[in-house]
Amino acid sequence: MSKSTNIQWCDSTVNPTMGCDGCELWGPGRRSCYAGMLHQRYGGRSSGYAPVFEQVTRFPGRMADAARWPDLAGSPRPDKPWLDGSPRLVFTSDMSDALSKGVSFEYLTTEIIAAVTSAEGQRHRWLWLTKRPSRMAEFSRWLSGLGQPWPENLWAGTSITAAATCGRVTELLEVGDARTTRFLSVEPQVEPISLADWLPELDWVIQGGESGESPRAFDQDWARSLMVECERAGVPYFLKQLGAHPMEKGQRLNLRDRHGGDWGEWPEELRRREVPGVDRRYSRG
Numbered sequence: 001m002s003k004s005t006n007i008q009w010c011d012s013t014v015n016p017t018m019g020c021d022g023c024e025l026w027g028p029g030r031r032s033c034y035a036g037m038l039h040q041r042y043g044g045r046s047s048g049y050a051p052v053f054e055q056v057t058r059f060p061g062r063m064a065d066a067a068r069w070p071d072l073a074g075s076p077r078p079d080k081p082w083l084d085g086s087p088r089l090v091f092t093s094d095m096s097d098a099l100s101k102g103v104s105f106e107y108l109t110t111e112i113i114a115a116v117t118s119a120e121g122q123r124h125r126w127l128w129l130t131k132r133p134s135r136m137a138e139f140s141r142w143l144s145g146l147g148q149p150w151p152e153n154l155w156a157g158t159s160i161t162a163a164a165t166c167g168r169v170t171e172l173l174e175v176g177d178a179r180t181t182r183f184l185s186v187e188p189q190v191e192p193i194s195l196a197d198w199l200p201e202l203d204w205v206i207q208g209g210e211s212g213e214s215p216r217a218f219d220q221d222w223a224r225s226l227m228v229e230c231e232r233a234g235v236p237y238f239l240k241q242l243g244a245h246p247m248e249k250g251q252r253l254n255l256r257d258r259h260g261g262d263w264g265e266w267p268e269e270l271r272r273r274e275v276p277g278v279d280r281r282y283s284r285g
């Protein structure tokens with residue numbers, strides 16, 4: 001957990017679990033998950049990590065600790081001005097997938113739901129990202145059966161990387177109720193994707209290219225087309241990074257920032273970082 005982070009679309013990160021069952025970024029043939037790579041280095045050596053990445057491990061109390069972090073509502077963020085004025089945005093589960101199959105709904109309730117609904121936790125917005133939105137929807141129905149609605153300050157998000165993973169968006173729409181904010185992380189995007197079928201029902205889209213070892217190409221035209229789709233649907237759009245292998249008109253670009261996250265190096269029309277609940281559009285283009 002970290003009160004501050006370099007991740008452009010949030011203020012902080014917290015992990016009620018560490019480790020993961022894997023996904024298309026971590027399994028036979030691909031090892032590009034950042035959390036997995038850090039576990040290879042620190043797992044079994046540092047007490048803050050799962051012993052090995054595949055052994056999903058609970059860390060109770062982290063969410064309650066994060067809930068006590070100072071309120072940021074109304075505050076400027078000099079290094080991330082697109083977040084100015086927002087309540088603290090806490091990326092929940094960036095080093096794990098807390099919806100991995102061995103994590104019980106009882107634990108998710110006492111660790112996550114209790115913290116975000118506490119008096120201190122309600123001052124923040126919690127952005128829970130998973131590649132298992134069907135299990136998140138199942139958890140949401142289970143909570144509802146106990147009389148616990150999905151907390152309004154718990155935003156539900158999923159990640160997609162390619163057209164074959166877009167089914168997760170349909171599953172995400174099953175989480176929560178009409179008051180739930182649902183967001184999509186299209187990162188690392190590795191091929192053209194259209195969100196036209198789902199966009200009107202989403203509340204936020206974040207997009208980015210791949211970084212790390214052996215990064216796959218990200219065509220800047222993919223950003224242009226998704227930005228236009230979001231604009232037409234009235235959905236806030238946030239371009240996080242172009243990745244380590246950005247392409248323009250068939251040519252590879254060499255950027256100084258190794259993740260392609262410095263928008264000063266981007267074409268002006270791509271400089272867009274909108275955030276739900278933050279009044280003005282943040283665009284330097």
Ligand code: SF4
Pocket residue numbers: 019020021022023024025026033034035036094095096097131
């Ligand atoms: S689901 Fe997330 S944490 Fe798990 S392997 Fe995939 S990218 Fe890594």
